[in-house]
Amino acid sequence: MSDASEARAKAIELCADTMSELIAFWGFKASTGRIWTLLYLSPEPLPADVIAERTNLSAGAVSMGLQELKQWGIVDRAPSSGERKRLFRAETDVWAIVRRVIRERELRLVGRAVQRFTDASAVLEKAIAANPDDTELTFILGRVRGLLGLATIGYRLVESFAERGLFTLDPIRDALRSADG
Amino acid sequence: MSDASEARAKAIELCADTMSELIAFWGFKASTGRIWTLLYLSPEPLPADVIAERTNLSAGAVSMGLQELKQWGIVDRAPSSGERKRLFRAETDVWAIVRRVIRERELRLVGRAVQRFTDASAVLEKAIAANPDDTELTFILGRVRGLLGLATIGYRLVESFAERGLFTLDPIRDALRSADG
DNA sequence: CCGAGACTTCACTCCTTTCTGAAACCAGTG
DNA sequence: CACTGGTTTCAGAAAGGAGTGAAGTCTCGG
Numbered sequence: 443m444s445d446a447s448e449a450r451a452k453a454i455e456l457c458a459d460t461m462s463e464l465i466a467f468w469g470f471k472a473s474t475g476r477i478w479t480l481l482y483l484s485p486e487p488l489p490a491d492v493i494a495e496r497t498n499l500s501a502g503a504v505s506m507g508l509q510e511l512k513q514w515g516i517v518d519r520a521p522s523s524g525e526r527k528r529l530f531r532a533e534t535d536v537w538a539i540v541r542r543v544i545r546e547r548e549l550r551l552v553g554r555a556v557q558r559f560t561d562a563s564a565v566l567e568k569a570i571a572a573n574p575d576d577t578e579l580t581f582i583l584g585r586v587r588g589l590l591g592l593a594t595i596g597y598r599l600v601e602s603f604a605e606r607g608l609f610t611l612d613p614i615r616d617a618l619r620s621a622d623g
Numbered sequence: 624m625s626d627a628s629e630a631r632a633k634a635i636e637l638c639a640d641t642m643s644e645l646i647a648f649w650g651f652k653a654s655t656g657r658i659w660t661l662l663y664l665s666p667e668p669l670p671a672d673v674i675a676e677r678t679n680l681s682a683g684a685v686s687m688g689l690q691e692l693k694q695w696g697i698v699d700r701a702p703s704s705g706e707r708k709r710l711f712r713a714e715t716d717v718w719a720i721v722r723r724v725i726r727e728r729e730l731r732l733v734g735r736a737v738q739r740f741t742d743a744s745a746v747l748e749k750a751i752a753a754n755p756d757d758t759e760l761t762f763i764l765g766r767v768r769g770l771l772g773l774a775t776i777g778y779r780l781v782e783s784f785a786e787r788g789l790f791t792l793d794p795i796r797d798a799l800r801s802a803d804g
Numbered sequence: 805c806c807g808a809g810a811c812t813t814c815a816c817t818c819c820t821t822t823c824t825g826a827a828a829c830c831a832g833t834g
Numbered sequence: 835c836a837c838t839g840g841t842t843t844c845a846g847a848a849a850g851g852a853g854t855g856a857a858g859t860c861t862c863g864g
Contacts, residue, residue: 449750456743485762562637569630581666
């Protein structure tokens with residue numbers, strides 16, 4: 443039996459470490475990844491104090507982590523029948539989670555970038571209209587347009603992934619070939 | 624003229640801010656992104672002191688930033704003919720940069736994850752062999768295998784992007800459908 | 805309504821990361 | 835071969851982020 447629970451602890455630790463590394467690289471807190479992994483690997487929903495105990499986090503940290511996860515729709519309250527404590531369970535459709543976060547975050551990020559590069563282009567175009575002989579401005583505009591093109595491609599990429607869950611890249615490849623080559 | 628240089632400064636600032644945001648999200652330092660953007664938008668290679676001046680960074684910070692960029696092959700020393708100062712210029716093939724970084728970093732990251740999930744599975748399988756009636760172990764193994772499957776798909780995705788520059792996803796979609804649905 | 809336990813919030817601390825400034829180092833030059 | 839910039843390195847300062855712990859708020863049973 444100690445054999446089994448040791449194995450269980452070891453496996454959970456491995457997974458939690460790994461997930462927290464992945465998720466941290468993706469801009470979340472590592473501890474948030476730990477909490478999710480713990481719930482994901484539990485057959486039963488867990489109360490906050492158990493989570494705190496197994497992750498070695500304070501009650502406050504667990505509360506904040508759970509809140510973040512709830513906001514992303516990655517963790518649920520389980521219908522705790524009659525219990526005093528609230529029980530939490532993990533959303534298990536990881537693919538859906540990834541898509542949601544990408545849609546909410548990466549898509550906005552890249553969208554802002556597209557906007558800003560567009561603004562920069564506009565500023566330059568206006569200045570060039572007033573100073574047609576300034577070759578440096580023209581040069582910069584060319585480069586900025588390059589960035590804008592890439593950002594636009596990136597946006598379509600992220601968008602298609604967020605919406606359909608897959609990349610459909612043939613149009614984007616074409617854009618790449620013609621715009622950038 | 625002041626009109627033109629104002630526009631130039633404004634456009635560069637917009638782009639540098641945007642790139643540093645993108646790049647910071649991707650795990651680099653924001654100041655590194657600034658330095659690269661400055662070089663990318665300059666028609667001529669620039670010496671370190673000019674970079675320091677325009678980015679408001681100290682000489683030391685610029686030196687370190689340039690070193691990081693050089694290590695990634697994202698910045699070059701320009702063949703400074705006879706000059707005392709060393710001149711630096713940006714790699715302009717952004718697509719190639721992205722692929723290189725993904726290959727060197729993301730691919731390794733996900734590869735490690737695949738390895739670790741595999742290890743976790745093995746631990747659990749062994750424990751289950753010794754304790755066939757432990758339903759919790761079996762449950763956890765199922766979940767870990769789910770993570771392993773996703774990580775494997777992710778690995779192929781990143782790999783195909785790093786190698787070919789594009790995602791070729793039909794096989795992965797199939798894997799998804801059959802493994803996860 | 806009151807009390808008890810559970811959850812949340814937040815000011816503070818600790819730790820990590822980034823930047824600075826100065827000293828050491830190096831490469832051309834007279 | 836010493837001198838003059840220019841560049842790199844590095845110890846320490848500053849900034850930023852995450853976690854704690856205790857005080858505050860909520861909820862539910864009695």
